[in-house]
Amino acid sequence: MKPESSAAATTPSDRWERLAALFEGALALPPDERDSYVREHCSDPGMAAEIQALLAAQVTAGPVERVMAALGSPTANAWRDPAPRSQVGPYELLREIGHGGMGMVYLARRSDGVYQRLVALKLARAPVLDATLRDRFLAERDILAGLAHPNIATLFDGGVTDDGLPYFTMEYVDGQPIDAYCDANRLDLTARIRLFVRTCGAVAAAHRALVVHRDLKPTNVLVTETGEVKLLDFGIAKLLAMESRDRRTETATDSRVMTPAYASPEQVMGAAVSTATDVYALGLLLYELLCGRRAHRLESRGAAHLEQVVVQTDPLPMVDALTRPGPGGDATSAEAIAQARQATPAKLARQLRGDLARIAGMALRKDPDRRYATAAHLAEDLERYLDGRPVLARPASLVYRASRFAQRHRLALAAAAIVVATLAGYTALSVQHAREMEQAAARERQEAVKAREVADFVVGLFEASDPNVVQNRDMPVARMLDQGLQRADALSTQPLLQARLLNAIGRVYFNLGKFDAVADIATRALAASRAGGGDQHADVARDYRLLGMATLQRGKPQEAAGLFRKALDIHRAGGDLTGVETATDHNDLGYALAQAGQLDDADRYISEALSARRVLLAPGHEDTAMSVSHLAFVRGAQGRPPEAVELYREALTMRIASLGERHPEVARGRQNLAAALIRVADYDESARQMTQALEVYRAVYGERHPSIATTLNNLSVVESNRYRLAEAVTYATAAFEMRRELLGTTHPSTLVTQANLANYLATMGKLAESEAMMRDVLAQSAKQPAMTMALSQPQLRANLAGTLRRRGKLTEADTTIREALALVTPKVSPFTEASILAVLGKIRFDQGRDAEAADALQRALDIRSQRLKPDHPDVVVTRSELAAVKRRLERK
């Protein structure tokens, strides 16, 4: 029983068409005009009567509507436009600020008063009905919420409404699309490229977290009034695509997520989406920002045309596009485009040839494998262009021209299938394929120049196969990693391949902060790479390094140093042609030694790394800034604060130049500088730096974050040094509570703040309270290895002894300070030693042992005045105390 059995009944069909047209015409009119309309347009009285009857009937809802309601079929356009509502979850909707294919966007505010800030709330159109899909949706949301970057609009929250519609809230960004911003401000090409490079930086950061945007386009790249780039909707396309899909679903509903004008060949072909997809979209954006026309000249929305334009046709060279308006009524002249770029058409045409054309061309290659590997590479090439250095982009060779991609596509799919098999364990691994991969890798390894590329090969595979490539693209990263681990187990016959996969997975875990897991995975990777490549293989060094990083993060700096040394030995024995790897080993080793308190060795290694990096790396390179910063730390710990300040300043300047002001890494730089400034008693500048750091942290992380607690703690130190004790106590209390909540009561950082608070209370004369708190800190910290210098046992004992002395408990104070003295070793900071001596001097003074008092205070003063400025409070106070002792001695 086919529903459409015959096409024979032409007469009833024609009659129906006529009836429908008249009915529609009548419905469009006000009810009282319909009668005359029908009489006028319909000469057949039978038909006229029927229309009258239909018009009369249409007001009541009948069985059709009841069936639709029962089946959940949308009676109006409910599927497309969710019913108007004023509340979504705990959010109050203030007004609609946009709508797109996937849903509506509202300006909203929490109605329960938890935060005051305004947010953008995105409400999907289609419900998620399946409970497991919901869980997956929420897990993905959590991963995206962890994506903190100053140029990415933060995802705050997300959930599912009672009627099953997913929603998210994100940072509300008041800005213009990047293309409109550039035109409105008549930015020249250099300024446009700078802005674009910032955009790439944000995309690259997301890629490192294994998040692919999938829908980059000008309206998702906003620029605020202050010139700040903000990327919207990171990963949202994927979240929204999760609606009502089976877990084995792959590319099917993807078509709904892409925007045709900004779609990549692989999206149009329904192939795997990866980080390279975002690189392509960035290429389209760059093309448009530079030459003012869209790279894809789409004349219609048809699938065949789309494939023709996106997959088969190379975009016009930008210089030609400039003079050729695009389809769809693009009337902008080349003159107007040039003018918006502060150039003449001739000058702009010159700029659009050569390097820029090559860079755009490389980003826009049809074959994902032949584009820039990451957004970071694209940005670096543009920076080379801006610096006048040679760019890496080369024209595509004929073999890989556009038309080839479609043919090669089958192969690409086959490769993707290997990745699927390797990583997700869906089908049995094809041993044959894996062996071929391994052999190919071995051949390529012999080419020393390509060593690094090969090293990144498996990582690239892995990154390309984040939830987007694997057959189950809705799988949360964590579960995919788990399955990747299982797959690695199955690779025991190809140990080097296995080691690389493990290393790649370990790095992802490292970025997720799961250091115990990293240590475990790195140990396994190490065993595999040694089995497969021998003890001196470059991959072995890489695994040592990963294990070392994890070990360091787990608070075992000595052990970590040993591991970094092994990596260093391997690189020294050969294989590090450029010296870059050795410099990295020196840097890592030095940093671990610094953490372990071996400051002189640390100084030597880090200095070595730094001088190598200054020569080997591009000026202002992030790694160089890192070494400068590490060295500053060491110099500070060595009791050389002025040098520390200068180095921190240098690191900060480098980071601001490469990352911009509002980057958390820059805030961290300010934070470090501010801490060093305390040592040189420049409290005003220190407070200024910290306030700026705090502002960035709050913008990026919200109100509660470990870095914010650190800044608050340090601000309390500054205030106490400025003798503003009430403020000091306020800051320290806030920091203490935040750390207790975020880190736990026994965490070293929590204890540091508690110790500071105890000191302020002592200074304010609240001695009993202070003593109790100090004893608590001492008891807690004795249970664990001291991880920071501020929390050293001798320092804490010195503080306690000082308070005991002031309470008049001289015997206890004496015992405690002698315990502290006994703990002084060459590893103890000279400032700690000075504190102990100063307290000892005062105890001896109270005991009437003036000569000993003078001796101790003199030694404290020597240490302090050697390292601190003459007007530093510690110097001034110690000097006056010493003077008092001497006066009493003279009177005797």
Add this chain to the structure above:
Amino acid sequence: MTAHPDGAAPPPDSDHGEVTALLRRAHGDRREALDALVPIIYDTLRRIARQQMAGERRGHTLTATALAHEAYARLVGLTRIEWRDRAHFFAAAAGAMRRVLIDYAAARNAHKRGSGTVAVEIDLDGIVADDCLDDLLIVHDALTRLETVHPGAARVVECRVFAGMTIEEAAAALDVSPATVKRHWELARVWLGMHLKAADR
């Protein structure tokens, strides 16, 4: 000439490959291909409904729309298909969905009336409320009559009612303009209302 990509391993469920091939063919002779699809989709829909209802789904109403989407996901999810195929799929699914529901309603009604000759082989309790069974059968009868008057309009109703499509989606599925869909739909729902009332009496 199958369009199944070589690299992606065919899934264990053999239906998939067949659907893809049929959808590919749909470009050539769409109507025929879509008709060929109906029985496959019909089976899939019944399977899904059974699974969904077997799991714990208390208080959870699976809508016709969701069911169609689910069927789509299962049938073609693993293979790459083009946009238009998706729309065409839903047009076919609408027909299949209608058949599933009508078979169910007929069986269920027979059961209720105690004739007992027809076993209710699938359990769609979560999908269709009992008080809607008569409406379903009445709409189906009227729709069958509409098919003889104007098959295109009947297809529009199928898409809207049984696959939960919007005007735009139905237009894409049936390869006509949204204005045409809207015109047919407005007349059809009133026309059906009148004709099924007549049938009722």
